[in-house]
Amino acid sequence: MLPRVLxxxxxxxxxxxxVRVDEMEYRPGRATRIEIVEHSGAVTMLxxxxxxxxxxxxxxxxxxGETILELPAGTLKPGEDPATGADRELQEEIGxxxxxxxxxxxxxxxxxxxxxxxxxxxxxxxxxxxxxQDEDEIIAVDKVPLLRAVAxxxxxxxxDSKSLVGVLAAARRFGW
Numbered sequence: 001m002l003p004r005v006l007x008x009x010x011x012x013x014x015x016x017x018x019v020r021v022d023e024m025e026y027r028p029g030r031a032t033r034i035e036i037v038e039h040s041g042a043v044t045m046l047x048x049x050x051x052x053x054x055x056x057x058x059x060x061x062x063x064x065g066e067t068i069l070e071l072p073a074g075t076l077k078p079g080e081d082p083a084t085g086a087d088r089e090l091q092e093e094i095g096x097x098x099x100x101x102x103x104x105x106x107x108x109x110x111x112x113x114x115x116x117x118x119x120x121x122x123x124x125x126x127x128x129x130x131x132x133q134d135e136d137e138i139i140a141v142d143k144v145p146l147l148r149a150v151a152x153x154x155x156x157x158x159x160d161s162k163s164l165v166g167v168l169a170a171a172r173r174f175g176w
Contacts, residue, residue, distance in 0.1 A: 017037050042109070045073070047090060059138070104170070
């Protein structure tokens with residue numbers, strides 16, 4: 001028997017996500033309150049240039065109080081095709097467009113509390129093309145050789161989950 005939803009209420013609606021509180025019955029006669037972040041989905045890209053460099057971004061993330069190294073990514077607009085979102089985010093975040101986008105996989109980012117479904121693309125054949133960055137983004141671009149990026153993932157130097165998944169999926173894609 002699956003758990004039963006007794007009550008569901010959206011308690012917050014924001015620009016990037018909403019928060020829903022569900023009252024759930026996992027065991028007969030026992031109610032549990034669960035908070036869910038409702039998200040429209042996201043994309044992340046591993047941009048790889050002709051010299052086998054991965055284009056990372058450095059961005060301040062207020063939630064953790066640090067500037068972190070991560071793959072470019074962004075939230076999808078409601079109903080937006082993930083490849084279209086990936087193309088837009090590449091131009092906004094690294095000032096490049098991919099001549100080729102290859103979908104590697106999709107995954108739940110944090111299924112314990114969020115509905116966010118992330119699509120991962122390998123972006124190659126990069127050419128300059130810029131779109132204006134979002135107001136809340138101050139981004140610097142860092143190029144890292146792919147083999148070094150794999151070592152950074154293995155050593156714990158990369159600490160962002162989408163970047164870890166992206167680098168390890170790319171390593172698998174190239175047979176490493």
